[in-house]
Amino acid sequence: MFKVLVSDPISEDGIRALLDSDQVQVDQKTDLSPEALKETIPEYDGLIVRSQTKVTKEILECATKLKVIGRAGVGVDTIDLEAATEHGVIVVNAPNGNTISTCEHTFAMLMASARNIPQAHKTLTEGNWDRKTYKGVELKGKTLGIVGMGRIGTEVSKRAKAFQMNVIGYDPFLTEERASQIGIQKGDLDKIYENADFITVHTPLIKETHHLINKSAFQKMKKGVRIVNCARGGIIDETALLEAIDEGIVARAALDVFEEEPPTDNPLVGKPEVIVTPHLGASTSEAQLYVAEDVSQEILNILSDQPFQNAVNMPAVNDETRKILEPYYLLSEKLGEMMIQLAKQPPRHIKISYAGTLTDFNTELVTRTFVKGLLSHYLGEKVNIVNATHLAKQYGLSYSVENTTASLGYSGLISVTLTTDEGEYSAAGTLFDGLGPRIVHVNQYTIDIAPTDRLLYIQHTDVPGIIGHVGSLLGKHEINIATMQVGRKQVGGQAIMMLTIDKALSEEVLGELLQVDHIHSAKNIDL
Numbered sequence: 001m002f003k004v005l006v007s008d009p010i011s012e013d014g015i016r017a018l019l020d021s022d023q024v025q026v027d028q029k030t031d032l033s034p035e036a037l038k039e040t041i042p043e044y045d046g047l048i049v050r051s052q053t054k055v056t057k058e059i060l061e062c063a064t065k066l067k068v069i070g071r072a073g074v075g076v077d078t079i080d081l082e083a084a085t086e087h088g089v090i091v092v093n094a095p096n097g098n099t100i101s102t103c104e105h106t107f108a109m110l111m112a113s114a115r116n117i118p119q120a121h122k123t124l125t126e127g128n129w130d131r132k133t134y135k136g137v138e139l140k141g142k143t144l145g146i147v148g149m150g151r152i153g154t155e156v157s158k159r160a161k162a163f164q165m166n167v168i169g170y171d172p173f174l175t176e177e178r179a180s181q182i183g184i185q186k187g188d189l190d191k192i193y194e195n196a197d198f199i200t201v202h203t204p205l206i207k208e209t210h211h212l213i214n215k216s217a218f219q220k221m222k223k224g225v226r227i228v229n230c231a232r233g234g235i236i237d238e239t240a241l242l243e244a245i246d247e248g249i250v251a252r253a254a255l256d257v258f259e260e261e262p263p264t265d266n267p268l269v270g271k272p273e274v275i276v277t278p279h280l281g282a283s284t285s286e287a288q289l290y291v292a293e294d295v296s297q298e299i300l301n302i303l304s305d306q307p308f309q310n311a312v313n314m315p316a317v318n319d320e321t322r323k324i325l326e327p328y329y330l331l332s333e334k335l336g337e338m339m340i341q342l343a344k345q346p347p348r349h350i351k352i353s354y355a356g357t358l359t360d361f362n363t364e365l366v367t368r369t370f371v372k373g374l375l376s377h378y379l380g381e382k383v384n385i386v387n388a389t390h391l392a393k394q395y396g397l398s399y400s401v402e403n404t405t406a407s408l409g410y411s412g413l414i415s416v417t418l419t420t421d422e423g424e425y426s427a428a429g430t431l432f433d434g435l436g437p438r439i440v441h442v443n444q445y446t447i448d449i450a451p452t453d454r455l456l457y458i459q460h461t462d463v464p465g466i467i468g469h470v471g472s473l474l475g476k477h478e479i480n481i482a483t484m485q486v487g488r489k490q491v492g493g494q495a496i497m498m499l500t501i502d503k504a505l506s507e508e509v510l511g512e513l514l515q516v517d518h519i520h521s522a523k524n525i526d527l
């Protein structure tokens with residue numbers, strides 16, 4: 001039975017699939033302090049959060065069983081992604097469920113700031129009939145600058161068009177073609193600052209967007225500009241915003257999000273030119289239902305080893321690709337396990353080459369399973385496909401990946417070279433139709449062996465009688481040989497023998513093998 005903790009308020013209907021699952025026990029504890037969360041998290045396999053719970057490095061260090069964090073929403077800036085990855089925890093979000101609600105909230109804020117609705121409401125409820133102070137502006141014919149043309153920015157642009165606004169969008173991924181499809185102008189930040197009567201931001205909060213709208217940006221804006229932030233506090237520098245309001249550059253600001261939430265002693269809150277809501281962008285019945293449903297399904301999939309879509313620290317692989325690549329995951333993991341046992345020194349660099357049909361796909365997960373196989377031989381269960389390449393870097397092990405045309409006649413081929421201080425080790429594997437994974441090269445020797453549980457690897461000189469010696473010695477010790485393959489580069493030269501055997505050789509038997517003339521090394525390989 002898996003245990004999932006829900007640590008922020010979430011739609012009960014939305015998590016129905018989890019509540020009804022007999023594989024999962026759900027605990028809802030939405031008032032935990034960071035200390036209490038640290039104490040309770042070791043029990044849990046899954047954690048569901050919104051933006052209140054801060055999933056810090058310290059919490060992740062205590063989360064010894066945790067496999068997945070589900071963010072019922074978009075922004076994952078409240079989760080230490082690097083620490084989650086390091087601890088092998090998959091982080092999934094629900095990127096689509098709250099797009100419309102947040103877009104509509106943005107539009108509500110835009111309109112409220114154009115017509116001074118909150119300020120006018122307040123005055124009237126205080127008993128004053130003031131029609132003069134709260135004269136507003138029309139949206140029609142005005143220019144809206146949208147910074148971040150992703151899901152929400154795009155939806156905002158459609159609504160702005162319906163209000164007959166001119167829209168300038170800026171996003172590093174916005175092409176001319178897409179801009180003209182949506183019916184907006186593609187611009188840059190300066191063009192927005194120069195022309196916009198309204199500016200709204202819809203980027204994630206990341207290093208590049210922290211204080212993106214700062215003092216120098218405000219200096220370039222049109223006097224009387226109105227600013228909306230329903231994305232993240234911190235994208236707009238709050239101190240610079242305050243100054244820009246006082247200097248008369250910004251006429252109105254509408255903020256749903258703050259650099260510190262809840263905002264304490266924030267001079268913007270309560271300022272007559274500023275309207276505020278307490279991070280309500282995604283707070284509708286619909287959005288909360290959708291994000292909770294999406295994230296619950298992802299968590300169920302992850303806990304039951306099924307495909308999932310919205311991991312933010314794992315590459316996305318669609319179902320069709322996954323079906324094709326899945327057998328290669330097993331092959332690459334076995335190759336990794338085999339190669340670390342063949343290497344006599346710690347590897348410093350891994351080079352992985354994909355050839356044949358594999359070059360048509362995103363093979364990042366195949367790479368990760370190789371690295372997982374390689375590391376897990378010594379690091380055990382702490383390695384998984386989430387943290388494998390991250391851990392490799394920590395151990396000073398670099399890797400490079402390339403696609404090549406050298407498929408050697410196989411339909412899909414994975415070739416790997418490990419570089420160590422004392423030399424290189426290489427191997428290659430493929431999938432044979434109906435026969436499954438096969439190792440087809442080891443250290444430049446051509447062979448054909450299934451990567452089963454137990455292999456014996458022998459290096460010898462190619463002379464007559466070796467196979468017979470090995471066969472009778474293993475027979476004497478009641479070690480059954482399932483298959484045997486030999487590989488040589490030239491007659492009478494260096495050769496290898498790979499056997500699949502039913503039980504590992506003891507040190508004594510390995511010692512006896514090494515007494516056989518022309519055998520130079522013998523090694524059990526445990527896969």
Ligand SMILES: NC(=O)C1=CN([C@@H]2O[C@H](COP(=O)(O)OP(=O)(O)OC[C@H]3O[C@@H](n4cnc5c(N)ncnc54)[C@H](O)[C@@H]3O)[C@@H](O)[C@H]2O)C=CC1
Nearest residue numbers: 074075102148149150151152171202203204230231281282
């Ligand atoms: N107030 C609330 O309750 C909610 C806030 N949000 C926030 O809204 C933001 C946008 O969400 P979505 O549209 O769903 O995300 P998205 O990922 O679809 O779009 C974000 C866009 O920002 C762009 N971008 C990144 N850096 C940029 C830069 N330096 N300049 C311009 N564009 C840049 C990206 O290319 C991307 O297209 C996120 O920060 C999210 O956390 C989302 C939902 C609810």
Ligand SMILES: O=C(O)C(=O)COP(=O)(O)O
Nearest residue numbers: 050051052073074075282
């Ligand atoms: O989805 C997002 O990024 C949000 O900001 C929504 O936050 P919330 O789930 O309402 O705390």
